[in-house]
Amino acid sequence: MARKTGSHSEITGPLVRAAAQRLIAAHGFAAVSMRQIASAVGVQAGALYLYTPDKQTLLFNIMRDHLQELLTTWADQAQHEHPIGRLETFCKFHINYHIDRPDEVFIAYMEMRNLEPDNFAAIETLRHEYEDQLETILLAGQSSGDFKLPDSRLATMAIIAMLTGVNTWYQEDGRLSRQRVERIYWNMVRRAVGA
Amino acid sequence: MARKTGSHSEITGPLVRAAAQRLIAAHGFAAVSMRQIASAVGVQAGALYLYTPDKQTLLFNIMRDHLQELLTTWADQAQHEHPIGRLETFCKFHINYHIDRPDEVFIAYMEMRNLEPDNFAAIETLRHEYEDQLETILLAGQSSGDFKLPDSRLATMAIIAMLTGVNTWYQEDGRLSRQRVERIYWNMVRRAVGA
DNA sequence: GTCTATAATCAGATAGAC
DNA sequence: GTCTATCTGATTATAGAC
Helix, strand or coil: CCCCCCCCHHHHHHHHHHHHHHHHHHHCCCCCCHHHHHHHHCCCHHHHHHCCCCHHHHHHHHHHHHHHHHHHHHHHHCCCCCHHHHHHHHHHHHHHHHHHCHHHHHHHHHCHHHCCHHHHHHHHHHHHHHHHHHHHHHHHHHHHCCCCCCCHHHHHHHHHHHHHHHHHCCCCCCCCCHHHHHHHHHHHHHHHCCC | CCCCCCCCHHHHHHHHHHHHHHHHHHHCCCCCCHHHHHHHHCCCHHHHHHCCCCHHHHHHHHHHHHHHHHHHHHHHHCCCCCHHHHHHHHHHHHHHHHHHCHHHHHHHHHCHHHCCHHHHHHHHHHHHHHHHHHHHHHHHHHHHCCCCCCCHHHHHHHHHHHHHHHHHCCCCCCCCCHHHHHHHHHHHHHHHCCC
16 A cells, blocks of 8 residues: 655544544444544544544543534524424424434433543533423423423433434435424323323 | 452343443443443343443344334234224334333434444334324324325324324323323324324 | 353453564 | 554453363
């Protein structure tokens, strides 16, 4: 193999991230070696260290960036005034956002245990912030009388688990269209919260 | 350390399984070494190979036994005649069974990707059998007019995801009692299926 | 049944050539 | 910016002593 020359940092950097995301989602962080990532990018293992100080930071950045983008994207969409409308928007947003980013979502859920303590705490805080977005909606609906829920925190966890589960079975060209999936999930959530 | 003598196969075998379960649930299959498992049991790494032909089989047996016991335990409880009663029994069974076996459940969901192809297929079949147990209930309730669901397969996946999610937050001495958790989840499921 | 020792391989990360 | 070469240490699994 001929040696590569010239500057590619603006190309290779994103490629490293993309390859790491794909491989870690498929095989797990601990099961993927730096050599595998390098091979997928088309460079040698040593070259990866130009783009990340170490393997742990690579994982942490993938998870942090995913959750931060999730939060900012939701912040842009959370405009509805009424609890029912806001809950519907949240359901459809959550489903679409997760369907579109299966690898990031999978990693953010599955690789918590491979984070070092400080990184773990930071990611847990971001995830908690997102859960609070839904709980705030449920509490507002409770106050307004739109929802009937004995425990808003349990309902928050139940709804997020239900919606995120879409990634375990949904396929883009499958039996159900994206719009149909959105609508069915929303109907189940709507009924579950007593709206 | 003095060398151990005498026969302990009936003691050590289950200890190996138990240690492997605990460690794999905590750190992930790929991240746990045979030496760590051996150390947790109190033997040397080489001795583990008296109880498993290799690391892969150890994982497979943990997952297979968990799912087989899940299926047989449910088969013993599935007595209710009416769809609503059967669904209630299923919800409470699923929640309790999962709360009681967090490690096995976690491994069965998270370590699919570390199974070799044949083992993966076998575990997937068992998981599918369990999902079919719930779908059968939903289809019966649909036919009898007790449930109103646009898609029974989606509802099956949604309900299982929602109920299994209890393991991500439930704590035995937490704010909510087990009976209360069972009842709240059942109420959300009952409303979600339109009963 | 368990140990020690070892084979063969692979890991993450770094140094220095180009 | 990337490569090659290398360091250091860990990995699964086996062989043979006891």
